Amino acid sequence: MTLLVDSLFPVVFVTALVAYIRYRDRLQRDVMIMFSALAGNVVLDLIRLGGGAPTRPVQVASSAVFLFVPYLTLRLISKVRPVPPWLIATAVAGCAASAAVTVLNWANPPPTPFRFGTLIVFFSLETAAAVLLLREARRRAGAPTIRLRWAAVGTAIMAVSVLISAAGLIMDPNHTPNILVEARQLARGIAALSYLAAFVPPSWLRRRWSASAGFEAGRHLLDAPATERPEATWQRYAAAVCDTAGADAAVVVIFADDGTATEVAHARLAAGPDEPPAAAQVEELLAASQPVDTARPDGRFPQLAAQYAGRGGARFVTAVQLTAPPDHRGALVLVNQHRSLFSDDDIRLLASLGTQAAILAERGTVLAEQARLTTELAESVDALQRASKAKSDFLASMSHELRTPLNSIIGFSELMRAEDAQGDHRVVPDEWIEHVHSSGRRLLALINDILDLTKVEAGRLELRLEPVELPALVHEAVSALGPVADRKNLDLDYDVPAIAVTADRIRLRQCLDNLLSNAIKFTPDGGRILVTARAEPTTVVVTVADSGAGIALADQERVFEEFQQVGDPTVRTSGTGLGLALTRRLVQAHGGKIDLRSELGQGAEFSMHLPRVSDEGAVPAPAKVRASSAATHTEGGILVIEDEAGAVRLLRTYLEEAGYTVTVAPDGESGLELAARIQPEAIILDVLLPGVGGWEVLRRLKSDPASAAIPVIIATVVDEQETGRSLGAADYFVKPIERERLIRCVSQYVTPAPELAAAEKVLVIDDDSSTLRVVDTALKQQGYHVVTAASGAEGLRIARNQDFGLIICDLLMPDMDGFAVIAALEADPAREHPPIVVFTGKDLTATDRERLAGRTAGVIRKGDDGPTALRQWLDWAYTRPIPVGGPEPAVSAHSQGAST
């Protein structure tokens, strides 16, 4: 029985010895040494079993070694938790003294008081060790707790067995009563079993104890919300590992597909370096397969261990392999200040829990991804719905905006058809024609804007970027809109320094016009509009500021949307409703942006930010090729190559009215032939021609040295400006062609009819088309060359560009009236204007007369005999010197009384 009990200690000793030899684990060495002292008794038992009695020296040696057990126990404990140094010192002193007493009295048992003292020392130290083990057990979790408790129990009962010996000594110093011997034996048996359970538990016990730890850690993990991010799941796992395995710190590292390792979580550890650990280093740490002591003086341990130890402020680093489904591996790294007894089981279990953490993390990833996709999907559905709604809204608005002017065109023209016929003519009210015309213009503007918008949206807008000098451009735009601003008595001005932007000149002008028109529309009478520009390092900011009603912050984004008008609804203004939307897109197409600064009642500032032309990069805009006027030509003039009769008629009218000689070729073939023969000063070319097509005609013209210098202006329905330009076209018009633009363009290359004497040319300015027609017919019959202008502004421009013998001007015109035209002509210092005859239906007031006094050559009243009077007046005027600035001729006085 005794042997059986005593042989339990060697079992632990052998197990520790095997572990030490196998892993060279110092902790196992300490366990082995401690149990070697306890195992000494078994030698005595074996001798007794053999029938002999152990000799005295053997007994003494065995006792002396046994007396060191408390010290060895405390020493082992000091490896796994702090033990007060004084306790160690006391243990060394106590145990050494006890052993010394025993050895010194080796012949006979020592005196009873000494033996008693030795037992008390042993008891006290063992009790202290048991208390420390219990404390450590409380600090830990899982299986280590249970095993530490068993170790504490074993140690305590060991102490009790010594107490029993002490009791026996008191009762009879020479012979211990049998009952006490039995009790002591029983205590030692229980102690041995406790130690066995603590240090060499059977596997079923281990599993059971570890299961509770696993349950605890698993519960922590499963507490995680399903949608927890993977990093959070790993973090939770690391924390659970620390709690359960009693580790001071923990790190989770996962190997990625590309062979790198990533630290996915760390608990109770300082943040890692920016660089993740090298995969090879992690593998090296895993290969150590046991706690690494980073305090080893020989430094023979994985370098990564030192790094983790440093971050954890601790000494021992243990790495266990993790399997992360589906096919990833990783490492769980534990960092401890002390070695931990009994934690191998838990660590193995925690590593397998790592697999579950990985599954949870994977689930988190999948769910997070799913949530992200769901949100994304919902967002794109929203976006699509918004886009679809925007598209329907746009179409609805467009339909509305198209139908509105069409209503006027169809309605009035149908009314015209029902008017009284006079042969193939009908007499219809002027107003109706005006409505049809202005509605047509409005429709065209809308269609142009829509096409431009579509082009920009489809990314098909081709910008001809060049350096554009701002002052000139702004001047043009402001001058063009001046009359409109004047009508509202707006102070429209600009202050632009000499800077250039990289832009498509025409598009930039369009943007500026849109912003200016917008400002003019929304600024009440008497307001102020100012265009400014400033250079920034890479951009130029062009600002149009007005003193209008301003735009509320909430509406500021909406003004850039199609067909949106904000502000006071009762002050609705005309326009396509696309101007600002288009402007924004055009500016964006330039790589710029547009912004708006406004406050209600404080006016508005629209600023275009455009790419700046750096000073060194500035190149002058390519000069327009001007046909040599010295070219030897028999007829010169303009050659129009166009097959469609309507277009020919229109072009001929526009050009001839502007004073040009026009020759027409109905197809490409004859066009080329005529071009060679008459050497025109410019060619207007259609693209869609029968036979030889327009592009081919252009190519041949440009490849023939005789005609290469003739500027060719394309006028077509085909919008392929790039093709035209690349083939050498000087300019490009997409039909319908605007008269003003065409004439402006042609006048760059050709001076109108040089052979016509200025004196024979008459400019007629009137907004009323029937008056123009009547006067034109009347004067042409007389042999005058007549140029007509349908508005004050147009008339003024023509008057400035060409020389006339006489200007006939109406007074009441919509944008710029006759008074303004006359004033502008007077004010132009560059040229002396020809005599001006006022031809008007207005009853002149005293003020009017005063305003005209000395400025006109005569005033003729419109009326039934108006054209006749005019003709007579001209005949009279041309037979004698025209009294410029002189007294009004009699005709004026004569027609005073005539009423209309």
Add this chain to the structure above:
Amino acid sequence: MTAPEQDRVRLLLVEDEEFNRDLVRAVLSRAQDAAIAGAELTEAPTLGDARAALAAAEFDIVLLDVQLPDGTGLTLAAELAERPEDQRPAIVILTAGVLPEQRAAALAAGCSTFLEKPYSPSKLIEVLRSQLPDRVPR
């Protein structure tokens, strides 16, 4: 040619675009139908003006644009629908908003007579004739 004062058809035209008002005026002036040619036309460019006109006088027919600067004409139509039947003018919607949902909105506001822009003058006359009050001799 003109009908006696009390028999004249009283028209209210609610329309913000000037040229559309000119068109209606021109169409009326050229109408063969004496009752229509002789109609007394009041023009209102905004809802506000229309309400003022309706408060000041009685009308037989209201020609109503939908998209007006100060709101939708359908609001006015709904207001008129609440009047007692004998004081309720006939309403003709004149609109460039011709999409099915816009038409449905007009129907919902109680307007079944719907003339979409662009309309031809003869169509306008035809619709006006169909809405002439009983007291007007045809």
